[in-house]
Amino acid sequence: MRPEVRIAWALAGALALTVFLIDALTPLDIAIAVFYVVVVLLVASSGGRTATVCAAWGCVLLTLAGFALSHDDSVSTGAIARCAVSLLAIATTSYLALRNQTATADLREQVEERKQAERALERTEAFLLDAQRLSRTASIATRLPEGTMWWSDEAYRIFDYTRDVTPSIDAILARTHPDDLALVRNAYENEKGGAPVIDVEHRLRMPDGAIKHVHYVAHVVQRSGELEYAGALMDITETTLAQEALARSTAELAHVTRISMLGELAASIAHETTQPIAAIVTCGDAALRWLNRPQPDLAEAKQSITQMIRDAKRASDVIQRIRAMAKKHEGPAARFALNGTVEEALELVRGELDRHSVAVRVQLAEPSPAVCGDRVQLQQVLINVIMNGTQAMAGQNAPRRLHIATRMFDDNHAHVIVEDSGPGIGEESAGRIFNAFFTTKADGMGMGLSICRSIVEAHGGRIWAEGAAQGGASLQFILPVDRETCDEQPAG
Numbered sequence: 001m002r003p004e005v006r007i008a009w010a011l012a013g014a015l016a017l018t019v020f021l022i023d024a025l026t027p028l029d030i031a032i033a034v035f036y037v038v039v040v041l042l043v044a045s046s047g048g049r050t051a052t053v054c055a056a057w058g059c060v061l062l063t064l065a066g067f068a069l070s071h072d073d074s075v076s077t078g079a080i081a082r083c084a085v086s087l088l089a090i091a092t093t094s095y096l097a098l099r100n101q102t103a104t105a106d107l108r109e110q111v112e113e114r115k116q117a118e119r120a121l122e123r124t125e126a127f128l129l130d131a132q133r134l135s136r137t138a139s140i141a142t143r144l145p146e147g148t149m150w151w152s153d154e155a156y157r158i159f160d161y162t163r164d165v166t167p168s169i170d171a172i173l174a175r176t177h178p179d180d181l182a183l184v185r186n187a188y189e190n191e192k193g194g195a196p197v198i199d200v201e202h203r204l205r206m207p208d209g210a211i212k213h214v215h216y217v218a219h220v221v222q223r224s225g226e227l228e229y230a231g232a233l234m235d236i237t238e239t240t241l242a243q244e245a246l247a248r249s250t251a252e253l254a255h256v257t258r259i260s261m262l263g264e265l266a267a268s269i270a271h272e273t274t275q276p277i278a279a280i281v282t283c284g285d286a287a288l289r290w291l292n293r294p295q296p297d298l299a300e301a302k303q304s305i306t307q308m309i310r311d312a313k314r315a316s317d318v319i320q321r322i323r324a325m326a327k328k329h330e331g332p333a334a335r336f337a338l339n340g341t342v343e344e345a346l347e348l349v350r351g352e353l354d355r356h357s358v359a360v361r362v363q364l365a366e367p368s369p370a371v372c373g374d375r376v377q378l379q380q381v382l383i384n385v386i387m388n389g390t391q392a393m394a395g396q397n398a399p400r401r402l403h404i405a406t407r408m409f410d411d412n413h414a415h416v417i418v419e420d421s422g423p424g425i426g427e428e429s430a431g432r433i434f435n436a437f438f439t440t441k442a443d444g445m446g447m448g449l450s451i452c453r454s455i456v457e458a459h460g461g462r463i464w465a466e467g468a469a470q471g472g473a474s475l476q477f478i479l480p481v482d483r484e485t486c487d488e489q490p491a492g
């Protein structure tokens with residue numbers, strides 16, 4: 001119990017006792033019991049409903065007891081009237097005190113509800129402010145035509161203004177990047193013209209020279225008959241900078257990809273022209289020898305020079321094909337006999353095979369499967385695979401045997417097999433031999449098989465390696481056979 005309540009109740013008790021004693025023991029002809037109302041009021045002001053009701057009943061009982069004690073035999077009408085007045089006063093005061101208590105309780109409840117609503121509002125405002133700060137989104141309200149503005153805290157932060165600055169279009173224009181002034185003015189004019197939606201992205205230039213990118217979106221709302229825009233201003237500087245960085249990286253990546261493609265292109269050209277150039281040098285040497293004889297053999301020299309021209313032409317053809325492949329242009333597609341291409345390729349590397357004492361066995365399908373594609377490119381595949389086999393056997397004393405075969409793989413595919421009697425492909429290299437720049441040779445480029453795979457796959461085929469029956473490697477590829485869908489061209 002609070003001290004002031006305790007004092008009030010002690011006072012009430014003392015007063016009740018005093019009134020009772022005077023009422024019961026003194027022969028006063030006044031309605032002294034009326035003072036009980038003060039007791040009721042004292043209790044009502046400090047206690048609840050129950051205490052008030054109890055005090056009221058207590059006072060009624062004390063009034064009756066006082067009346068009974070002071071009037072034992074003769075009861076005058078005046079005494080009865082005074083007692084009745086006292087009881088009526090106690091009842092009326094109690095009733096009014098109780099009503100007052102009910103009204104006060106209602107009022108307290110309303111005040112409490114209001115306080116709760118205010119607290120909820122404060123919380124919502126705090127959430128909103130937090131959300132605005134975190135998302136860097138400000139609120140801007142604009143009333144037209146006078147142009148009165150209201151900015152949220154975040155708007156002041158974005159524009160970098162202190163709270164004493166009055167929000168206005170001039171304040172916004174003062175922070176707008178000079179190159180975007182027309183854009184912002186135009187958006188404001190549209191607002192004045194009553195456009196339903198405003199959506200504009202522009203830059204701000206801060207006093208320290210820093211640039212911010214912002215996005216303003218607003219829509220029109222009618223408030224009490226006036227034109228007003230409710231808008232959101234988003235600081236999108238980070239997103240914009242990230243997008244710009246992404247665009248830069250993409251451009252750089254494209255550049256690097258082009259450079260690496262160029263590297264592969266150069267490597268392919270270098271790889272594929274090595275063999276014809278070596279052949280040209282050999283034929284040139286031979287031609288010189290024929291001419292340097294005391295009796296020059298012009299016929300032989302002529303033959304060597306013809307071969308030199310053929311090899312040079314082939315080198316130039318190869319370069320053209322590789323360039324076309326790199327540009328993703330289709331090479332000239334023609335229908336040709338696979339067996340003929342195998343024989344041509346063998347003819348072109350005959351010198352190398354002889355130099356390395358390789359015994360070649362050729363087994364060709366009869367009739368020859370016809371395929372559609374670029375004959376020079378397929379010759380390249382065969383030359384690369386034959387050269388790899390020859391190089392693999394170069395260091396060995398054991399017989400160097402090369403077996404080349406063509407046959408049908410299934411109804412729709414022709415099959416080419418090139419087997420050597422070399423050491424075979426090591427397990428650790430097996431999965432990588434078709435990768436560009438993978439080589440186990442000191443002077444290798446690692447481009448041969450990668451070029452072969454590009455060519456075979458561009459022709460709709462597949463290439464793979466196996467172990468050969470005679471112990472070496474077996475390189476095999478299949479190509480779709482042509483069902484006369486390709487223009488027939490004379491094999492040249």
Ligand SMILES: Nc1ncnc2c1ncn2[C@@H]1O[C@H](COP(=O)(O)OP(=O)(O)OP(=O)(O)O)[C@@H](O)[C@H]1O
Nearest residue numbers: 388389392424433439440444445446447448449473
């Ligand atoms: N017939 C084969 N026998 C054994 N290993 C082979 C054979 N053919 C290819 N390889 C292995 O595959 C690797 C890749 O061959 P690829 O033709 O792509 O490149 P390379 O011959 O090394 O170099 P280059 O680019 O000069 O042709 C070779 O280094 C070799 O290890």
Ligand SMILES: [Mg+2]
Nearest residue numbers: 384388448449
């Ligand atoms: Mg090779």
